[in-house]
Amino acid sequence: MRHPARLGIALTIALATAGCSTAARDGSRADAESATTASVTSCGSRLSFAGPPKRTVALDQTSTETLLELGLQDRMAGTANLKTKIPAQYESAYAGVPVIAPKIATGEQLRAAGPDFVVAGSADLFTKDRAGTREELAALKVPAFVSAVNCPQRNPAGRTPFELLFSDYENLGEVFGVQERAGKLAAGQRAAVAKAGESAAKAPRGKERPTVVYLYSVFNGMPYVAGRTGLPSEMSRIVGAKNAFDDVNEDWPEVSWEEVAKRNPDFIVIGDLSERGRPGDSAAEKRAAMTGHPVVSKLAAVRDNKILEVPGIELDPSVRSVHALGLLAEGMKDLGYVR
Amino acid sequence: MRITAEELSWSVAGTPVVRGVSADIAPGETVGLLGPNGSGKSSLLRCLAGLRAPDTGAVRYDGEPVRDWSARRIARHVAFAAQDPGADSDLKAADVVGLGRTPFRDRWHGPDATDRAVVAAALERVGLTALAGRSWKALSGGERQRAHLARALAQQPYALLLDEPTNHLDVRHQLELMELLTGTGQTVLVALHDLSLAARYCDRLLLLHHGRLIASGTPAAVLTAERLAGVFEVDAELTTDALGHPAVTYRGPLGTPAEASRPTP
Amino acid sequence: MFLFLLAALALAGSVAAATRIGTSGVGWAGLARVLGAHLGLDVEPLPPLTDSLIWDLRLPRVLMAALVGASLAVCGTVLQAVTRNALADPYLLGVSSGASAGTVTVVVLGVGAGALGVTGGALAGALLSFGLLLLLLRRTGLDSGRIVLTGVVVGQLFTALTSLVLMASADADTTRAVTHWLLGSMAPARWDTVVVCAIVTPLGLVAAWLCSNALDGLAFGADTAASLGIGVRRTRMLLLVVTAALTAVAVATVGAIGFVGLIVPHGVRFLAGPLHRVLLPYAALAGAVFLVWTDAMARIAFAPREVPVGVITALLGVPLFLLVLRKRGEL
Numbered sequence: 001m002r003h004p005a006r007l008g009i010a011l012t013i014a015l016a017t018a019g020c021s022t023a024a025r026d027g028s029r030a031d032a033e034s035a036t037t038a039s040v041t042s043c044g045s046r047l048s049f050a051g052p053p054k055r056t057v058a059l060d061q062t063s064t065e066t067l068l069e070l071g072l073q074d075r076m077a078g079t080a081n082l083k084t085k086i087p088a089q090y091e092s093a094y095a096g097v098p099v100i101a102p103k104i105a106t107g108e109q110l111r112a113a114g115p116d117f118v119v120a121g122s123a124d125l126f127t128k129d130r131a132g133t134r135e136e137l138a139a140l141k142v143p144a145f146v147s148a149v150n151c152p153q154r155n156p157a158g159r160t161p162f163e164l165l166f167s168d169y170e171n172l173g174e175v176f177g178v179q180e181r182a183g184k185l186a187a188g189q190r191a192a193v194a195k196a197g198e199s200a201a202k203a204p205r206g207k208e209r210p211t212v213v214y215l216y217s218v219f220n221g222m223p224y225v226a227g228r229t230g231l232p233s234e235m236s237r238i239v240g241a242k243n244a245f246d247d248v249n250e251d252w253p254e255v256s257w258e259e260v261a262k263r264n265p266d267f268i269v270i271g272d273l274s275e276r277g278r279p280g281d282s283a284a285e286k287r288a289a290m291t292g293h294p295v296v297s298k299l300a301a302v303r304d305n306k307i308l309e310v311p312g313i314e315l316d317p318s319v320r321s322v323h324a325l326g327l328l329a330e331g332m333k334d335l336g337y338v339r
Numbered sequence: 340m341r342i343t344a345e346e347l348s349w350s351v352a353g354t355p356v357v358r359g360v361s362a363d364i365a366p367g368e369t370v371g372l373l374g375p376n377g378s379g380k381s382s383l384l385r386c387l388a389g390l391r392a393p394d395t396g397a398v399r400y401d402g403e404p405v406r407d408w409s410a411r412r413i414a415r416h417v418a419f420a421a422q423d424p425g426a427d428s429d430l431k432a433a434d435v436v437g438l439g440r441t442p443f444r445d446r447w448h449g450p451d452a453t454d455r456a457v458v459a460a461a462l463e464r465v466g467l468t469a470l471a472g473r474s475w476k477a478l479s480g481g482e483r484q485r486a487h488l489a490r491a492l493a494q495q496p497y498a499l500l501l502d503e504p505t506n507h508l509d510v511r512h513q514l515e516l517m518e519l520l521t522g523t524g525q526t527v528l529v530a531l532h533d534l535s536l537a538a539r540y541c542d543r544l545l546l547l548h549h550g551r552l553i554a555s556g557t558p559a560a561v562l563t564a565e566r567l568a569g570v571f572e573v574d575a576e577l578t579t580d581a582l583g584h585p586a587v588t589y590r591g592p593l594g595t596p597a598e599a600s601r602p603t604p
Numbered sequence: 605m606f607l608f609l610l611a612a613l614a615l616a617g618s619v620a621a622a623t624r625i626g627t628s629g630v631g632w633a634g635l636a637r638v639l640g641a642h643l644g645l646d647v648e649p650l651p652p653l654t655d656s657l658i659w660d661l662r663l664p665r666v667l668m669a670a671l672v673g674a675s676l677a678v679c680g681t682v683l684q685a686v687t688r689n690a691l692a693d694p695y696l697l698g699v700s701s702g703a704s705a706g707t708v709t710v711v712v713l714g715v716g717a718g719a720l721g722v723t724g725g726a727l728a729g730a731l732l733s734f735g736l737l738l739l740l741l742r743r744t745g746l747d748s749g750r751i752v753l754t755g756v757v758v759g760q761l762f763t764a765l766t767s768l769v770l771m772a773s774a775d776a777d778t779t780r781a782v783t784h785w786l787l788g789s790m791a792p793a794r795w796d797t798v799v800v801c802a803i804v805t806p807l808g809l810v811a812a813w814l815c816s817n818a819l820d821g822l823a824f825g826a827d828t829a830a831s832l833g834i835g836v837r838r839t840r841m842l843l844l845v846v847t848a849a850l851t852a853v854a855v856a857t858v859g860a861i862g863f864v865g866l867i868v869p870h871g872v873r874f875l876a877g878p879l880h881r882v883l884l885p886y887a888a889l890a891g892a893v894f895l896v897w898t899d900a901m902a903r904i905a906f907a908p909r910e911v912p913v914g915v916i917t918a919l920l921g922v923p924l925f926l927l928v929l930r931k932r933g934e935l
Contacts, residue, residue: 101908106791108627109908111657124777128792129784132661140656250776390830414833421827427688428823429878438821442833446814449881494832 040171043123043151045134047143052177053117059105059131061086062121062318063147068093069319070172070181078113080105081125084313085275087320107132115142117175121318122150145172149317152229161234162193165317185319192322196238196329199338203240210266210337211244212236213301216252216312217273218280218289223260227253231317232269239329240337241267261295267335268301269328271312283309306335340401340416340497340526341366342387347396349386356382358550359396364498364528369521371537372530373561374547375571380530381422381502383547387528388500389413400497414442417498418491422506432478432486433471436461439493461489465519481512488519498526505533538562538585546570558585568593611889615670618893622666622900623658627907630658638663660794668793669899669913670892671801672858674809675850677872677891678884680865682812682843685819685880690870690928691752694851695862698759702733703848703855705762705769708782712769723800726852733758734844745826746840788861788914790899797857808850809888815839816880823878861895861914863921868894870924 039048055077058064064079065086073093078100086094100113110118110131118137120126123146126134134144148155148164148171155164166186173182203209214226226232227248236243244263245253268290274282280289287307290296301307308331314324332338342364349357357379364370374380385391387398389405397404400416418439428435439461440454450458462468465485470478478486484504491499499520505513513533517540520527531537537544538558546554546561548570554561562585567575572593580586624635634650638658641649649655676694683692694700706729710722738746740754766786770779785792812819818839821829826836854861868891869883876886895913898920902913 103909106627106910107661108657108903111653111661112627114651114653122777124780127781128794129781129789130791136656136660140652142653385827388831390827409833410830410835411833414831417831419827419831421825421831427690429873430820430823431877434820434877434879435824438824438828438832441817441821444817446817 038174038177040145040174042144042171043146043148044154045138045144045146047145047175049117049143049175053115053175055113055115056117056119057100057105057110057113057115059110059118059120059125060122061313062316063119063145064094064097065090066168066172066319067119069185070169070176070178072176072178073097075176077115078105078110080109083276084273105131107136111140117143117145119145119147119172121147145175147317161231161317162189162238162321165319165321166190169319189319189322192326193238196322196325199329199332200238200240202338203332204337205240209240209242210332210335211263212241212267212269213244213260213263213265214269214271214315215260215286215290216271216315218286219254221289222254223257223289224252224254225260226315227251230315231321232315235315235321235325235328238325239332241328241332257293257296261299264299265301266337267306267308267331269308269310269315269331271315272309273312275311275313281312308335341399342417342498342526342528343397343399343402344383344387345397345399347383347386347393347398349382349391349393351382356550357386357393360547360550360552361396362545362552362555364526366497366526367524368542369527369529369540371541371544371558372528372547373534373537373544378547378570379550380547382550384419384500384502384528384530388417388419390419411442414494416496417500418494418496420487420491420499420501420504422502428475430475431471432467432473432475432482433458433462435475435486436467436471436489436493439490442494457493457495458489461493464492464523465489480507481509481515484508484512484516485519488516492523496525498528499523501527501529503530503532505531505536534562534567534587535584538587539580539582562587608885608889611886611893615889615893615896618896619666619670622669622896623663625900626662626903627657630654634658664795664798665790665793665899666896667798668801668858669790669895671798671805672790672854672861673864673868673891673893673895674888675801675805675854675891676861676864677868677887677894678809678812679847679850681869681872681880681884681887682815682819682847683865684869685822686840686843687746687751688822688825689749689751691866691925692755693863693865694847695860695865696752696759696925697737697755698733698757698762699730699755699848699851700855700860700862701759701762701766702736703727703730703852704786704860705729705766706732706852707856708766708769708786711782712773712778723853723856726856727849729762730848730852730855731845733762734848736761738844784912785859787912788859788917789910789912790858790902791910793858801853801857804849804853808846809884811846812843813881813884815843816884819843819880819884820878859912859914861917863917863925864891864895866928867917867921867924870928 037048037050039046052075054075056067056072056075057078058067058076060081061083067076068090073096076097078098080099080101081104082102100109104125125131126144137144148167149161166189169182169186173179214232216224216226225245226243227250228246229249230251233243233246244265245255270283270286272283290302296302308328310324310327314320344360344362347357347360348355360383372380372384382391386393389398389408392406397406399405405413436458437450437454440450440457444450444454462471465488467482467485467489470482488504505516508516513536517536520529521540541558543556544558544561545552546566553570554566562577564575564577567573574590574593576588576590578586578588620635624630624632635658637647637650638655640647641655642659680693683694683697684690703726706725706727707722710725737754737758741751744750770782818829818834821832821834830836869887872883872887872890876882898916899913902911902916905911
């Protein structure tokens with residue numbers, strides 16, 4: 001049932017948004033704290049703000065960490081859906097933020113938190129059976145932000161996942177009026193990506209490019225590895241390696257150990273998820289699974305211990321991903337792929 | 340009401356079950372339908388009750404063909420009771436009898452005073468008034484048969500068609516039920532297995548064999564030793580009992596293949 | 605009649621109480637203010653987000669639970685009479701699975717979008733599963749003892765079809781959403797789906813209720829029913845279509861919730877007796893109350909986590925299913 005009144009509100013917002021978008025662009029030069037209006041596009045929706053949000057709810061861990069990295073803990077009214085532990089650098093800031101749901105937040109939990117802004121890493125948290133749709137929230141004057149990284153169909157073609165990640169920082173900086181800090185963060189991470197890319201220039205090219213398998217998790221004895229659409233594929237490109245499962249059009253496809261052996265990668269990256277704490281999550285367990293496998297244990301990469309360990313959570317796009325990228329670039333050097 | 344069958348044939352999946360049966364049941368008559376298992380008794384009964392549409396031939400009630408009658412209209416004329424149906428119902432005895440009022444009720448209304456009075460009278464008639472509130476599951480076989488008869492009576496039909504209502508009943512209950520039936524003064528067509536019982540209570544008998552009507556008439560005329568040998572494959576003797584009804588004494592089955600091949604001791 | 609009013613009052617009370625409890629306590633006064641504000645009375649409305657929590661999410665959800673509970677209980681009652689089997693239930697007979705397969709096909713393949721398309725797909729699926737059930741039972745008849753076994757087989761087939769459609773063409777997000785929905789959850793209920801249900805459910809209930817005499821008559825088999833003037837084949841078809849429609853509308857919105865159609869009719873028969881004229885309205889009310897409270901339990905029992913309501917009904921339903929089997933001497 002559509003409420004005429006509510007439809008009216010939505011229309012008003014839409015009109016106001018149209019009016020504000022130019023104002024926002026003009027106001028981008030203004031001082032961070034004095035910004036009164038802001039307007040950004042997020043995954044196909046135009047969001048507009050009368051002032052910096054004061055009660056933001058982050059619906060998942062990546063958005064939570066991004067907001068904490070931007071120093072916005074005082075503007076947060078809640079977090080939800082923690083996949084693993086919050087890293088040490090955010091712990092004290094995180095402690096002050098209420099957890100509205102340990103798992104995926106429901107529409108009731110979200111509304112009960114009284115948010116004026118909602119941020120999520122992906123659009124699939126905004127469904128009727130979860131937090132409610134973005135349209136419903138818009139009608140309540142609660143803009144819903146979705147990370148550009150998980151919005152493939154709405155993004156301009158050709159932008160790398162890292163560029164999309166940085167655009168999130170800049171957009172959030174705009175919304176909260178902390179452009180400067182967001183700009184610094186983006187610039188710093190851009191530099192880190194560029195630095196990691198330096199090794200690519202010195203790595204072998206063409207057919208000589210080292211291939212890599214990312215072992216994310218082992219569930220029911222089956223390995224989950226990085227496919228083409230996930231961030232590791234892009235990370236490999238940056239550091240001058242090639243993801244051995246680039247032919248699989250998924251983020252984290254489940255494959256067989258035999259298939260891993262068949263791809264015979266030059267080196268292997270293990271995602272350490274020990275902080276998540278489920279069976280098979282630690283790097284040691286994943287190592288054991290490979291050395292214990294009759295075929296995989298015979299692979300040169302396993303035999304010669306050409307195995308890197310990175311925090312598994314950093315292999316998904318987040319504010320921490322450049323850290324894993326750095327580890328990867330270092331690892332390439334240590335393994336002797338960079339001349 | 341007069342029920343007429345004209346050259347009635349009915350088959351199932353291409354196998355003829357009732358073959359060209361013509362019969363006439365006069366108003367007020369009690370007619371027994373006899374025949375061995377699979378002779379087509381039940382099917383003929385269902386054709387006459389309007390539950391099966393005959394392939395050829397016609398069923399007439401008081402001369403009027405019923406082929407195009409609605410189920411409801413037929414139900415207001417004849418009542419039918421199947422062989423011990425519905426063993427697992429939670430209904431009360433009175434509710435079961437109340438089902439007989441279905442053809443007189445519309446969808447919107449529950450039972451009215453008339454319905455209740457008719458049900459009470461029917462229960463009274465079969466002597467079940469005391470058990471009216473008892474669950475169907477808790478009724479004995481004899482009580483269930485009587486309840487079904489009461490249900491049929493509650494339909495206030497012009498004719499009763501019953502399929503082996505004495506099945507599973509002990510002798511006393513068989514006799515009671517037959518007394519009840521003949522005491523209604525209704526037109527009654529009843530399929531029976533017990534030849535003596537049929538001879539004792541029916542005005543006329545119809546004898547079916549392989550779907551054909553091979554004899555009809557008074558019990559004495561229909562029940563002959565030759566017919567029993569030909570139709571039921573039994574060696575029987577017909578006598579007259581103390582009350583003057585034909586009585587059947589069985590000497591044994593006639594030489595069936597099993598009998599013939601059995602080694603003599 | 606007095607008892608029926610009492611039951612109706614119990615439902616109204618349950619709806620009010622279940623609307624009150626949940627994530628944030630609003631209290632009776634808050635509830636009254638939400639209702640008052642939306643009914644255009646001169647009361648001070650709650651803050652927009654709290655108002656939305658109650659009016660946009662919880663109230664439609666509780667009403668949906670009531671409507672779906674009534675639907676499923678009536679479907680179970682009708683199917684049990686039509687099949688003369690105490691274990692019949694849209695879930696066990698595979699009708700819910702058929703409706704699920706229809707819904708998933710529409711959602712995933714995108715044929716005929718919109719709420720109407722989804723409901724249509726569910727209806728097509730439900731009718732298809734009924735058709736298959738009738739086809740498989742054409743020799744033994746619908747009141748065969750084998751109906752539950754056959755129903756389970758049909759259900760499995762449609763479950764497999766659902767998985768196939770998902771594997772073949774859905775992306776990870778759709779698969780995730782559909783899998784959650786298949787377990788049965790009231791969370792996606794909104795006013796637009798409540799309105800569809802609020803139209804179809806009462807129509808279905810009245811249609812079933814108008815067949816009360818026939819449902820009673822069927823207790824003694826098709827021949828006896830027909831001899832009472834009931835158009836058995838036509839009534840059966842009508843009732844199966846009504847059941848399919850009620851199940852489809854429920855499944856299209858809140859997924860396949862099992863065992864409501866099994867538990868409720870059995871409980872109500874004890875109180876209201878087996879005559880459908882009385883049994884059906886009570887079953888509808890009891891089903892509504894039952895699902896309102898099971899859904900409330902699903903919301904609050906493991907708070908802040910929410911359990912799919914289908915999980916709770918199954919937890920309650922399976923022991924009863926075994927009890928009925930045992931009573932029938934099949935276990």
